[in-house]
Amino acid sequence: MTYQFTGKRPNISPDTGEPEYTGETKQLIDYLREKSGARTFDEALSVCAQGKGKLKVTIMNIKEDEGVVWVFDANKKPFWLPKSFLIKR
Known part of the structure; x- marks a missing residue:
């Protein structure tokens, strides 16, 4: 590039x-x-995990001025997720 x-x-x-x-x-x-x-x-x-569609996560930390959120999945494995990937329910 x-x-x-x-x-x-x-x-x-x-x-x-x-x-x-x-x-x-x-x-x-x-x-x-x-x-x-x-x-x-x-x-x-x-050390990065491959993403999966429709994964249920719990939001641990979210900052208004950043494009990512800190979440963990059902296995309690924490990772960063782009805000645009969230489907709010």
């Missing part, structure tokens, strides 16, 4: 194996990586 916008390929980080970013983007990615506890994108994906 970087190549399509800039016409050049990004440098690849020897630590994470992912593209290196600069400026605000680097700060944001570093912050999100630190907050998640994952060193790489692949590590983060390995």
Whole structure:
């Protein structure tokens, strides 16, 4: 994607194996990586659960200014869910 916008390929980080970013983007990615506890994108994906349709969840935390909610399913497994996926009953 970087190549399509800039016409050049990004440098690849020897630590994470992912593209290196600069400026605000680097700060944001570093912050999100630190907050998640994952060193790489692949590590983060390995702990993500595949979503299922019509899954009943309990909302644990919802913030008005964010597009996601913190929920847990019937197995008490917590995860983030986009607000747009909620069907209110």
